[in-house]
Amino acid sequence: MEREIIIKNRSGLHARPAAKLVAFAKGFAEKITLSKGEKSAPATSLLAILGLGISQGDKVKVAVEGEEAEQVLDQFAQFAEQLAQEEAR
Numbered sequence: 001m002e003r004e005i006i007i008k009n010r011s012g013l014h015a016r017p018a019a020k021l022v023a024f025a026k027g028f029a030e031k032i033t034l035s036k037g038e039k040s041a042p043a044t045s046l047l048a049i050l051g052l053g054i055s056q057g058d059k060v061k062v063a064v065e066g067e068e069a070e071q072v073l074d075q076f077a078q079f080a081e082q083l084a085q086e087e088a089r
Contacts, residue, residue: 001070002063005077008084012055015046017083022046024079030066032076043076 009017025032025043032043036058041048043062054060062080064073 001065001073002061003073003077004059004061005080007054007056007058007060007080009087010056011087012058013049013052015050017087018049019046020083021076021080022049025076028066028068028072030064030069030072032072033063033065035061035063 007013011017013021022044034041034043034049034052034054036052036054039052041052043049052060062073062076064070064076066072
């Protein structure tokens with residue numbers, strides 16, 4: 001199952017928000033992958049996510065494999081939105 005999300009963080013997915021996403025992703029048994037263009041990275045790898053070079057406004061595909069894929073995808077997208085709101089404060 002996959003969904004496209006738009007990264008709203010002013011600085012994109014730099015180290016701090018990327019680290020929070022990695023920690024969040026590690027809480028699930030499901031496999032979560034982020035893709036930007038032709039590049040993809042496991043959501044549990046900080047260096048791989050940083051390597052995607054995700055900037056504000058970029059469209060990122062989030063793919064989830066596993067039994068609870070739909071719920072995990074919803075929660076992951078919500079968490080990414082929360083990170084952008086935290087940064088805006």
